[in-house]
Amino acid sequence: MLMDPERLDRLMNIAQSSLLPLAKGALLYTIPLAVITFLIGLVIALFTALARLSSIKGLQWTARAYVSAIRGTPLLVQLFIIFYGLPTVGITIDPLPAAIIGFSLNVGAYASEIIRAAILSIPKGQWEAAYSLGMDDVQTLRRIILPQAARVSVPPLSNTFISLVKDTSLASLILVSEMFRKAQEIAATNYEFLLLYTEAALIYWVICFFLSMIQGNVENRLSRYVVR
Amino acid sequence: MLVVEKLRKTFGNHEVLKGVHLTVKKGEVVVIIGPSGSGKTTLLRCLNVLEMPDEGTVTIDGKQLQFANKPSKKEITNFRRLTGMVFQAYNLFPHMTALENVMEGPMTVKRLNKHEAKEKAEQLLAKVGLKDHMHMYPFQLSGGQQQRVGIARALAMEPKVLLFDEPTSALDPELVGDVLKVMKDLANEGMTMVVVTHEMRFAREVANEVIFFDEGMIIERGHPEQLFTHPKHDRTRQFLKRIQ
Ligand SMILES: Nc1ncnc2c1ncn2[C@@H]1O[C@H](COP(=O)(O)OP(=O)(O)O)[C@@H](O)[C@H]1O
Ligand SMILES: [Mg+2]
Numbered sequence: 001m002l003m004d005p006e007r008l009d010r011l012m013n014i015a016q017s018s019l020l021p022l023a024k025g026a027l028l029y030t031i032p033l034a035v036i037t038f039l040i041g042l043v044i045a046l047f048t049a050l051a052r053l054s055s056i057k058g059l060q061w062t063a064r065a066y067v068s069a070i071r072g073t074p075l076l077v078q079l080f081i082i083f084y085g086l087p088t089v090g091i092t093i094d095p096l097p098a099a100i101i102g103f104s105l106n107v108g109a110y111a112s113e114i115i116r117a118a119i120l121s122i123p124k125g126q127w128e129a130a131y132s133l134g135m136d137d138v139q140t141l142r143r144i145i146l147p148q149a150a151r152v153s154v155p156p157l158s159n160t161f162i163s164l165v166k167d168t169s170l171a172s173l174i175l176v177s178e179m180f181r182k183a184q185e186i187a188a189t190n191y192e193f194l195l196l197y198t199e200a201a202l203i204y205w206v207i208c209f210f211l212s213m214i215q216g217n218v219e220n221r222l223s224r225y226v227v228r
Numbered sequence: 229m230l231v232v233e234k235l236r237k238t239f240g241n242h243e244v245l246k247g248v249h250l251t252v253k254k255g256e257v258v259v260i261i262g263p264s265g266s267g268k269t270t271l272l273r274c275l276n277v278l279e280m281p282d283e284g285t286v287t288i289d290g291k292q293l294q295f296a297n298k299p300s301k302k303e304i305t306n307f308r309r310l311t312g313m314v315f316q317a318y319n320l321f322p323h324m325t326a327l328e329n330v331m332e333g334p335m336t337v338k339r340l341n342k343h344e345a346k347e348k349a350e351q352l353l354a355k356v357g358l359k360d361h362m363h364m365y366p367f368q369l370s371g372g373q374q375q376r377v378g379i380a381r382a383l384a385m386e387p388k389v390l391l392f393d394e395p396t397s398a399l400d401p402e403l404v405g406d407v408l409k410v411m412k413d414l415a416n417e418g419m420t421m422v423v424v425t426h427e428m429r430f431a432r433e434v435a436n437e438v439i440f441f442d443e444g445m446i447i448e449r450g451h452p453e454q455l456f457t458h459p460k461h462d463r464t465r466q467f468l469k470r471i472q
Contacts, residue, residue: 123319125315125317125319126319126321128278128313128315128319129313129315129319129320129321129381130321131276131278131305131308132276132278132308132311132312132313132315132382133308133312133332133333133336133337133381133382133385134305134306134308134309134333134337134385135305135333135336135337136301136302136305137301139336139337143332143336144321144332147323148322148323151323
């Protein structure tokens, strides 16, 4: 027999008692960390995309270098540089702010490419129609281009957000007590690694499931003006 | 009202406008005809500065832009407000209703408040026969209706000159009439208009002057009756034969 009743009982107990700490890790760290860094990342991304599309060479070049550096290096290494590396030059950052900085910069780079592509996908005629009414570049972007680009970027940005939720588990390695770190800590006391890690995986799955549902809703709302 | 002098535009090494001179008086309707690729669209786009001419000047209502001295973005934006553009492909804003499309310019550029802009937009949409379609999105409208929204949107900015680039050539034949009627009404109200079109009946009935444009130059100009029935140039004659 695979499992005697006593062991099954023990597993059930651990599963139950670990649920609250894991849920706390998710609600207090995983989800807020993902939401906050996504919002900061979007702001970074918008300015990066605009810098890349601007005609000023210096801005273009800076934005390119930033995106290339972030996309060309592992997220985990970026987090380690910020949390373990910077203290050696006198810059010490607490785990949570370090995670926020790292994830925001990461999302900013990836999302900037999405936003840039979305802006470029809006037909030239839209810019021209706005210009012909006497709008300047900023007015055209704000009123005409970005609202349309937003709709185009919802599906890829949602994917970025869902990846981000899962990537927050890397923050466990810079001592943020998010959900996966909680699972590691509990498993270290009772050695039920399979159980705890599977439990954590299921919670990630549930979160992402709900996010996909929200994504669908947002897409429907934003596409009310196109033929389906 | 509109004076164009020595307007030149080159794409790469292709000279598309070869020094165009044009004068349009207040309240006049000028129709431009000519073969595809002759530079008609480029000419209108230069008047609206969607295309930057290499040389020449455009003067509208006493305000002049000299292209040789590379006008600044701000000068260009201000100059654009003197003209309205009606595009061949309508180019309505798809994320806004017909009403919002017409309100957009006055609100964003002229800083009218929502109430004033709405009142004005409603009047204009009623004028182009779309009172009952105000709250529809462009995709819910026929091509002819979209183009009439496009005209209302341009009118909302109270331009001195209205430019039309083949406004009916993307339309199904049965929808052309409604758009032409709106344009005719505008002409009768004294709107100054430059219209690129191949609608000969419109040209005959409405235009004060018809211009035959070919290879970046004005080949011939005249009263519609005279130009259509007694063209002076062979090229004009051949072109007219082809399109009739
Ligand atoms: N942005 C552009 N870049 C390069 N060539 C262009 C551009 N716009 C127009 N042209 C060329 O200029 C010529 C005139 O075009 P256009 O003004 O559209 O003519 P029309 O409206 O009379 O058909 C064409 O040969 C076209 O290929
Ligand atoms: Mg054309």
